[in-house]
Amino acid sequence: xxxxxxxxxxxxxxxxxxxxxxxxxxxxxxxxxxxxxxxxxxxxxxxxxxxxxxxxxxxxxxxxxxxxxxxxxxxxxxxxxxxxxxxxxxxxxxxxxxxxxxxxxxxxxxxxxxxxxxxxxxx
Numbered sequence: 708x709x710x711x712x713x714x715x716x717x718x719x720x721x722x723x724x725x726x727x728x729x730x731x732x733x734x735x736x737x738x739x740x741x742x743x744x745x746x747x748x749x750x751x752x753x754x755x756x757x758x759x760x761x762x763x764x765x766x767x768x769x770x771x772x773x774x775x776x777x778x779x780x781x782x783x784x785x786x787x788x789x790x791x792x793x794x795x796x797x798x799x800x801x802x803x804x805x806x807x808x809x810x811x812x813x814x815x816x817x818x819x820x821x822x823x824x825x826x827x828x829x830x
Contacts, residue, residue, distance in 0.1 A: 708733075712822070718829065721793060727790065730785050742757040742803065742806060745802070746823075793828045798826060804819060
């Protein structure tokens with residue numbers, strides 16, 4: 708089992724930046740592909756970004772491409788989401804998750820989830 712803890716959320720003005728972190732427990736972090744999702748009130752959980760386990764190939768939702776960057780540090784068992792040029796519509800609870808599937812974009816493809824960190828972007 709993998710335990711995930713997100714951090715780094717907060718309140719930021721539109722145009723600002725935040726960096727989210729997701730720390731994973733266990734010694735098998737490097738075996739997993741990682742993803743970030745977000746969920747706004749009353750909305751479905753949606754894909755944000757994905758990074759593969761070894762060569763760190765990245766995938767992004769169209770809505771964040773060019774603004775967000777996913778990265779990972781296998782030595783620290785941590786995945787990051789750098790968010791720049793934030794918009795009010797980026798406001799959501801952000802989750803990280805673990806999967807064995809490459810390029811997974813749907814929540815059901817992920818096996819373990821963190822509790823989420825809130826990001827609020829004011830206009």
